[in-house]
Amino acid sequence: MNISTRSQFRQVADILRQRIEAGTYSAGSVLPKEDDLAGELSVTRGTVNNALKILEAEGLVRAIRGKGTIVRELPPIMRNAQNRYAKATRERGHGAFDVEVRALGREPRIELEVARVVPPQSVAAALGVPADQASVVSRARRMSADTTPLQIAVSYIPLSIAEGTALETQDTGPGGMISRYTDLGHQQVRITEQLSVRPPTQDEASFLAMTEDQRVYEVIHTGWDASGQAVEVTIHVMPTHQWTLNYGWDLT
Amino acid sequence: MNISTRSQFRQVADILRQRIEAGTYSAGSVLPKEDDLAGELSVTRGTVNNALKILEAEGLVRAIRGKGTIVRELPPIMRNAQNRYAKATRERGHGAFDVEVRALGREPRIELEVARVVPPQSVAAALGVPADQASVVSRARRMSADTTPLQIAVSYIPLSIAEGTALETQDTGPGGMISRYTDLGHQQVRITEQLSVRPPTQDEASFLAMTEDQRVYEVIHTGWDASGQAVEVTIHVMPTHQWTLNYGWDLT
DNA sequence: GAGTGGTCTAGACCACAGA
DNA sequence: CTGTGGTCTAGACCACTCG
Numbered sequence: 001m002n003i004s005t006r007s008q009f010r011q012v013a014d015i016l017r018q019r020i021e022a023g024t025y026s027a028g029s030v031l032p033k034e035d036d037l038a039g040e041l042s043v044t045r046g047t048v049n050n051a052l053k054i055l056e057a058e059g060l061v062r063a064i065r066g067k068g069t070i071v072r073e074l075p076p077i078m079r080n081a082q083n084r085y086a087k088a089t090r091e092r093g094h095g096a097f098d099v100e101v102r103a104l105g106r107e108p109r110i111e112l113e114v115a116r117v118v119p120p121q122s123v124a125a126a127l128g129v130p131a132d133q134a135s136v137v138s139r140a141r142r143m144s145a146d147t148t149p150l151q152i153a154v155s156y157i158p159l160s161i162a163e164g165t166a167l168e169t170q171d172t173g174p175g176g177m178i179s180r181y182t183d184l185g186h187q188q189v190r191i192t193e194q195l196s197v198r199p200p201t202q203d204e205a206s207f208l209a210m211t212e213d214q215r216v217y218e219v220i221h222t223g224w225d226a227s228g229q230a231v232e233v234t235i236h237v238m239p240t241h242q243w244t245l246n247y248g249w250d251l252t
Numbered sequence: 253m254n255i256s257t258r259s260q261f262r263q264v265a266d267i268l269r270q271r272i273e274a275g276t277y278s279a280g281s282v283l284p285k286e287d288d289l290a291g292e293l294s295v296t297r298g299t300v301n302n303a304l305k306i307l308e309a310e311g312l313v314r315a316i317r318g319k320g321t322i323v324r325e326l327p328p329i330m331r332n333a334q335n336r337y338a339k340a341t342r343e344r345g346h347g348a349f350d351v352e353v354r355a356l357g358r359e360p361r362i363e364l365e366v367a368r369v370v371p372p373q374s375v376a377a378a379l380g381v382p383a384d385q386a387s388v389v390s391r392a393r394r395m396s397a398d399t400t401p402l403q404i405a406v407s408y409i410p411l412s413i414a415e416g417t418a419l420e421t422q423d424t425g426p427g428g429m430i431s432r433y434t435d436l437g438h439q440q441v442r443i444t445e446q447l448s449v450r451p452p453t454q455d456e457a458s459f460l461a462m463t464e465d466q467r468v469y470e471v472i473h474t475g476w477d478a479s480g481q482a483v484e485v486t487i488h489v490m491p492t493h494q495w496t497l498n499y500g501w502d503l504t
Numbered sequence: 505g506a507g508t509g510g511t512c513t514a515g516a517c518c519a520c521a522g523a
Numbered sequence: 524c525t526g527t528g529g530t531c532t533a534g535a536c537c538a539c540t541c542g
Contacts, residue, residue, distance in 0.1 A: 005537095005538090007510075007511060007512090008511075008512070009511080009512085010464070033526080033527060033528085034527075034528065035527085043512080043513090044512070044513050044514070044515095045514095045528090046512075046513070046514090046530095047511085047512065047513085049528075049529075049530090050511090050512095052528090054464075054465075057465070058450075058451060063527095063528060063529085064520085064521075064527085064528075065519060065520045065521070065527065065528045065529065066519075066520045066521035066522070066525095066526065066527055066528070067520085067521055067522080067526085067527070067528085068526090068527065068528080069527090069528080076448070081499065081501075082501060085503060188503055189502060189503055190500065190501070190502050190503065191500065191501055191502075191503060192498065192499065192500040193498070193499045193500070194496060194497070194498050195447075195496065195497040195498070195499070196328070196492070196495075196496045196497075197449055197467060197469070197492035197493075198310075199310060212262070212306075213306075213309070215449060215467055215492070217449070240448070240449035240467070241449075243448075244446060244447065244448045245446070245447040245448075246444065246445070246446050246447070247333065247444065247445045247447070247499045247501075248442065248443065248444040248445070249333075249334060249442070249443055249499075249501045250441060250442050250443075251337060251440060251441055251442065251443060257518095257519090259529075259530060259531090260530075260531070261530080261531085285507080285508060285509085286508075286509065287508085295531080295532090296531070296532050296533070296534095297509090297533095298511095298531075298532070298533090299530085299531065299532085301509075301510075301511090302530090302531095304509090315508095315509060315510085316508085316509075316539085316540080317508065317509045317510065317538060317539045317540075318507070318508055318509070318538075318539040318540035318541070319507090319508070319509085319539085319540055319541080320507090320508065320509080321508090321509080
């Protein structure tokens with residue numbers, strides 16, 4: 001029909017996307033069932049299903065078997081990498097995630113699990129610790145805003161630094177981890193973050209309430225002390241459709 | 253069958269992904285045709301096609317109608333945000349992209365188009381210029397390594413700064429744009445980048461040789477002068493499966 | 505024109521939510 | 524038990540590549 005004949009299911013996706021953006025299907029509401037949409041648009045349900053998969057991959061809707069397809073409400077969350085680790089933010093007593101979520105008027109929730117573990121290869125290499133034994137303390141956090149899961153973050157700290165310190169306990173005390181590092185003579189003076197995008201693992205998809213067609217950011221965050229030693233590696237996993245990341249730096 | 257019964261097409265995708273990673277299907281080679289895979293794995297071609305769409309969305313393969321499905325060869329490219337704008341890099345005479353690509357032993361290619369245009373709303377707001385007239389100079393670049401398209405970047409500069417200067421010409425001279433800003437009394441002292449992930453537009457997909465199921469980074473890069481004025485906004489669009497982004501900063 | 509992927513249909517059955 | 528999405532099949536036709 002058109003010059004470049006866009007496939008039907010993409011056209012259907014376009015139509016439904018427009019309706020969502022126009023508010024015809026409002027945030028939180030349920031779309032007509034696939035059979036009805038198929039009838040209305042004169043295609044088969046399979047085609048509608050494919051179209052909805054596109055919108056779901058974009059994070060616009062959430063399909064639930066037995067219930068229906070719901071329009072998501074999603075003001076993306078801003079993660080400001082620089083503020084995150086600034087003293088002022090930390091000393092407000094709560095973590096960076098806490099601040100980001102409260103900025104949206106929502107209630108943060110964090111589950112923390114601390115353990116001694118065998119580090120993943122790449123982490124072991126970065127930290128310069130053995131990859132064949134429990135050479136690090138891991139602090140695994142699962143974070144949500146209200147009931148919406150938003151992020152998984154796992155910090156790895158060499159046992160040589162963390163052993164017997166507050167870094168191995170649930171509550172790291174005032175100022176959090178970063179302040180503890182300073183106390184321990186390993187003040188972090190430089191941060192690097194390496195960022196990529198990939199599909200979630202099945203576990204990640206499950207906790208983050210995602211499908212495998214959606215994508216996560218994987219941020220490999222490394223903290224360095226004054227001697228140039230990596231003293232912390234944290235891997236953040238976040239759904240791309242729920243986060244916007246901000247970086248900033250001064251030119252010298 | 254299994255505990256959590258993974259759908260057939262995902263299982264097929266898993267099998268094929270393994271074969272690619274194991275080298276059974278090597279980089280650059282053509283996979284067996286969908287009919288054959290369907291026969292081998294005892295599913296219909298539709299199921300194989302769905303599986304391949306997963307791998308294609310991940311950037312692992314490229315399907316070409318009439319030819320076959322080819323395994324991609326893709327060492328992801330590193331973009332280091334800090335080095336990018338460092339004097340040393342720029343004064344090597346070539347741009348940052350140039351350096352990034354040559355680091356992989358490949359030949360960079362850049363097409364540049366300079367024009368006076370009406371800025372997009374968001375850019376106009378950031379730069380503090382009118383959004384209803386040609387108030388900016390745009391420098392649109394399409395970048396490739398050898399014959400692989402890798403990035404689209406469009407810089408917007410207020411006409412009040414660029415008018416009649418080297419910033420409006422094809423060749424911005426030694427040190428590139430950043431050095432010109434300094435000459436013009438608008439030295440950039442601070443950079444911010446705002447990063448999100450989205451599907452490519454049809455145009456972007458076309459130039460970047462992507463499908464709409466793949467994803468791009470959209471990096472909104474802003475340069476600020478000493479007076480706190482935004483003097484440049486550049487929007488970078490890059491396929492997520494071909495780039496890893498690096499950021500780094502010092503804690504004060 | 506032959507080869508191969510892209511899409512669509514009609515129909516079927518399954519899995520999960522909820523009354 | 525009913526409603527709704529998830530997936531699969533068999534078959535068909537189209538679109539693009541290449542000889």
